[in-house]
Amino acid sequence: MNAAELVRQHLIDPEICIRCNTCEETCPVHAIQHDARNYVVRFDTCENCRACIPPCPTGAIENYRRVARSNPYAIEDQFSWDELPAEAEPSPGETAELPADVVRITEIATAGQGGAALPPWSAAHPYEGLHTIARPAIATVTGNYRLTEDRASSDVHHIVLDFGRTAFPVLEGQSLGVIAPGLDAAGKAHHVRLYSIASPRNGERPGYNNLALTVKRVAADRAGRPVHGVCSNYLCDLKRGDQVKVVGPYGTSFLMPNHPGSSLMMICTGTGSAPMRAMTERRRRRAALGEGGRLMLFFGARAPAELPYFGPLMKLPKDFIDINLAFSRASDRPKRYVQDLIRDRGEDVANMLRDPESYIYVCGLKGMETGVNEAFAAVCGAHGMTWDAVLDGLKREARFHVETY
Amino acid sequence: MTIDYSERIPNNVDLAGNKTLQRALEHWQPRFLDWWRAMGPEGSTAFDVYLRTAVSAESDGWAHFDYVRMPEYRWGIFLSPPEPGRLISFGAHKGEPAWQEVPGEYRSTLRRIIVTQGDTEPASVEQQRLLGLTCPSLYDLRNLFQVNVEEGRHLWAMVYLLHAYFGRDGREEAEALLERRSGDADNPRILGAFNERTPDWLAFFLFAFFTDRDGKFQLAALTESGFDPLSRTCRFMLAEEAHHMFVGESGVGRIIQRTCQAMKEHRVEEPAKVRALGVIDLPTLQRYLNFHFSVTLDLYGAEISSNAANFHTQGLKGRFEETKIDDDHVLAGAQYPILDLAGDALVIKSASAVQALNERLRDDYIKECAAGVARWNRIIQKAGIGFELALPHKAFHRRIGTFADAHVSPEGRVVPESEWTHHSREWLPSQADRDFVATLMGRVTEPGKYANWISPPARGIDNKPTDFEYVRFA
Numbered sequence A: 001m002n003a004a005e006l007v008r009q010h011l012i013d014p015e016i017c018i019r020c021n022t023c024e025e026t027c028p029v030h031a032i033q034h035d036a037r038n039y040v041v042r043f044d045t046c047e048n049c050r051a052c053i054p055p056c057p058t059g060a061i062e063n064y065r066r067v068a069r070s071n072p073y074a075i076e077d078q079f080s081w082d083e084l085p086a087e088a089e090p091s092p093g094e095t096a097e098l099p100a101d102v103v104r105i106t107e108i109a110t111a112g113q114g115g116a117a118l119p120p121w122s123a124a125h126p127y128e129g130l131h132t133i134a135r136p137a138i139a140t141v142t143g144n145y146r147l148t149e150d151r152a153s154s155d156v157h158h159i160v161l162d163f164g165r166t167a168f169p170v171l172e173g174q175s176l177g178v179i180a181p182g183l184d185a186a187g188k189a190h191h192v193r194l195y196s197i198a199s200p201r202n203g204e205r206p207g208y209n210n211l212a213l214t215v216k217r218v219a220a221d222r223a224g225r226p227v228h229g230v231c232s233n234y235l236c237d238l239k240r241g242d243q244v245k246v247v248g249p250y251g252t253s254f255l256m257p258n259h260p261g262s263s264l265m266m267i268c269t270g271t272g273s274a275p276m277r278a279m280t281e282r283r284r285r286r287a288a289l290g291e292g293g294r295l296m297l298f299f300g301a302r303a304p305a306e307l308p309y310f311g312p313l314m315k316l317p318k319d320f321i322d323i324n325l326a327f328s329r330a331s332d333r334p335k336r337y338v339q340d341l342i343r344d345r346g347e348d349v350a351n352m353l354r355d356p357e358s359y360i361y362v363c364g365l366k367g368m369e370t371g372v373n374e375a376f377a378a379v380c381g382a383h384g385m386t387w388d389a390v391l392d393g394l395k396r397e398a399r400f401h402v403e404t405y
Numbered sequence B: 001m002t003i004d005y006s007e008r009i010p011n012n013v014d015l016a017g018n019k020t021l022q023r024a025l026e027h028w029q030p031r032f033l034d035w036w037r038a039m040g041p042e043g044s045t046a047f048d049v050y051l052r053t054a055v056s057a058e059s060d061g062w063a064h065f066d067y068v069r070m071p072e073y074r075w076g077i078f079l080s081p082p083e084p085g086r087l088i089s090f091g092a093h094k095g096e097p098a099w100q101e102v103p104g105e106y107r108s109t110l111r112r113i114i115v116t117q118g119d120t121e122p123a124s125v126e127q128q129r130l131l132g133l134t135c136p137s138l139y140d141l142r143n144l145f146q147v148n149v150e151e152g153r154h155l156w157a158m159v160y161l162l163h164a165y166f167g168r169d170g171r172e173e174a175e176a177l178l179e180r181r182s183g184d185a186d187n188p189r190i191l192g193a194f195n196e197r198t199p200d201w202l203a204f205f206l207f208a209f210f211t212d213r214d215g216k217f218q219l220a221a222l223t224e225s226g227f228d229p230l231s232r233t234c235r236f237m238l239a240e241e242a243h244h245m246f247v248g249e250s251g252v253g254r255i256i257q258r259t260c261q262a263m264k265e266h267r268v269e270e271p272a273k274v275r276a277l278g279v280i281d282l283p284t285l286q287r288y289l290n291f292h293f294s295v296t297l298d299l300y301g302a303e304i305s306s307n308a309a310n311f312h313t314q315g316l317k318g319r320f321e322e323t324k325i326d327d328d329h330v331l332a333g334a335q336y337p338i339l340d341l342a343g344d345a346l347v348i349k350s351a352s353a354v355q356a357l358n359e360r361l362r363d364d365y366i367k368e369c370a371a372g373v374a375r376w377n378r379i380i381q382k383a384g385i386g387f388e389l390a391l392p393h394k395a396f397h398r399r400i401g402t403f404a405d406a407h408v409s410p411e412g413r414v415v416p417e418s419e420w421t422h423h424s425r426e427w428l429p430s431q432a433d434r435d436f437v438a439t440l441m442g443r444v445t446e447p448g449k450y451a452n453w454i455s456p457p458a459r460g461i462d463n464k465p466t467d468f469e470y471v472r473f474a
Helices: A020-026 A075-080 A100-113 A230-236 A270-285 A310-312 A340-345 A344-356 A367-382 A387-396 B019-041 B104-127 B138-165 B167-179 B201-223 B227-265 B271-276 B282-300 B308-313 B358-381 B418-428 B431-440
Strands: A008-010 A032-034 A038-039 A061-066 A135-146 A156-162 A174-180 A191-194 A211-215 A241-251 A265-267 A295-301 A320-327 A359-362 A400-404 B048-053 B064-069 B335-344 B345-352
Touching: A008 A295, A020 A032, A020 A241, A020 B227, A038 A075, A075 A310, A100 A241, A100 A344, A100 A400, A156 A230, A156 B201, A174 A230, A191 A211, A191 A241, A191 B227, A211 A270, A211 B019, A265 A270, A265 A344, A265 A367, A270 A295, A270 A359, A270 A400, A270 B104, A295 A340, A295 B167, A320 A340, A340 A344, A340 A367, A344 A359, A359 A367, A367 A387, A367 A400, A387 A400, B019 B138, B019 B167, B048 B138, B064 B431, B104 B138, B104 B167, B104 B201, B104 B227, B104 B308, B138 B167, B138 B201, B138 B227, B201 B227, B201 B358, B227 B271, B227 B282, B227 B358, B271 B282, B282 B358, B282 B418, B282 B431, B308 B358, B335 B358
Parallel strands: A265 A295, A265 A359, A295 A320, A359 A400
Antiparallel strands: A008 A061, A032 A038, A135 A156, A135 A241, A156 A211, A174 A191, A174 A241, B048 B064, B335 B345
């Protein structure tokens, strides 16, 4: 687990900067340099002494972005910018920072892609942190049913929350936080728990101010010891009409591209399917527009009965989505994991890796990351590419997004 | 070293320790103020302006902001801190310690360099003296005044060198700097571009972008000088000069933005219809750009110049970013490609690099201009409008050097005089263009209000809001 420390990185706004060289001239430690296009700040050299701030004639110098210390914007990135990357700033009047829990969980979830990343260029602009712990939104439960079959060992629920007249705008791939009522053993309010939103931006039911969550009832910890997940049990036990305190939305990077012809490769396990369902449903609702692009899904679970949304998924036309299911505990078949399927479909996977319009999303348990990376490396090797180089390119173009927990 | 503002002439050069020099400059000071009152911004003496004043030459002292009544602006003498052990980095004296006094054999050459630079400073104040009457906003009025007071300070910087290092000759030159007048038929400023009129704010912004950038390149080349006081003086001036280019680049950018916005809103593209919306059409802007760029190129002088060669060889004036260039800094036997005229064709020929230093500085300058124009084009592109601004060809509309007598189109085609006469109205601003721009020039002085032809800035000065009262009228 990568508990990356978040720091402020000093950057220069290329839209306002007039390339006058004053900052470079002033910097006592030579942290500022330029090429024919931009002036940039070397992260590992800048000591934040602020000597460059007052002499700047434009104010372009005074910009910062929060980044993981281990993964700042490289000067090569900065040289390529026409504008600063967006930062998820809370809207004015809100508390300035995201809740520490959310920052911590996000860091862990995105460690697989090396920390915070940019969204696809054609992603819609996300709202983030509209509702805070101090002032959460109140949603009403309008649906709650079990997705997995009764005989399945996991109890996964599809929960629909309605926001009534409260704004809670979301995009596919974003999460929200739920605050379970009551106090923990230490007498403190429960931590925020994050859940990926499983419905598209225009509602679980189109045109309604509602959204869906995919929640697995936690009955055991990672080592298999019995444990009662406070928030998941709270959610799975909710009844229609119950009210829930919700914060968020969160997430500015794991977002889908919107431009016609863009393709999605989605790799998930278990409730990691929630954002994939949201994106798939978004595309399904727009299928009639004929915008093109393909959908390829790699979906792993223990057995068909454990697979959330198995039924509706199977009804989707083959020419709309290319579905690949892996079952690790199906009684009649050898164990299969998503990485096996990626290898099986090497030719198609390689084609998508090469296609600049394809975007890759990985969501599920942490354990899947290594296998998926190895599978990509193998596919690349067999098709005359090197995964490290491909991955660099994917990250640079914001085409590779990971959320694992 | 902190600047002592209790002195009559604020300075960080220990003026009090040199009584003769102090008296000489105190004698010049009222003459300067007379000049400012006569030739500085028209009608501005009662305004309180939110200005940046240097309180020290260290980075934390460059930008002290407060309201200042402009004639009370503390013009003073500020040199960048010395670099201990600085060596001359180019020319025949490369490797020798930088001079703290003027070498006798270079005295007249250095004086000419300083006078030529110094003459541009009051000239631009004179050129801009009426612009305040038609300011598009308080923000812009403040920026204009900031530019003006700093040009005044740059004059002080050069006058200090003349007084401190050139004796009686220097004092006479310092007087003459206050006597020449921009555009005066009998006693004009030394350089051509500084005798052109700056009649409107479009011209002002383009002047600040193009012509003040020439200032930057000249100062940068002088910052390399082996004469250390000149180097330190210019180094500090460069920091102030940056604000002037900011005013130019952002001013033109805001005009473009406003024009594009109006074009999109009303879905018009034809220049006449764009003008009818009360904004400046992009082809007119292009013609103004052609004018300001080409007259500024002349400031660099002839392509082949033995003066320029001598300045370099003698260690007086370096190349742009001399110390960052990876060569021998002596230019022994080096060649440099220059543009030449062969019949009616433009050709590249190889010339002695040391003879071609004017051309090299001009080329460095053009590169930077092109990058700025590309940034303007991004604004147009972002608005989804199919128009691209471009720098005209280096040989277009030149009055000095190889192309002075040639007629070259903006695309770089040598054309017969008849074609030039026929097309020059499409290439350079016509009187009708200037008349149209003049119709837009009203005076907007309500805080937060901006004239229709220009967008508000993205951010204010000193992190103040864009509706801040940047100028208070008495």
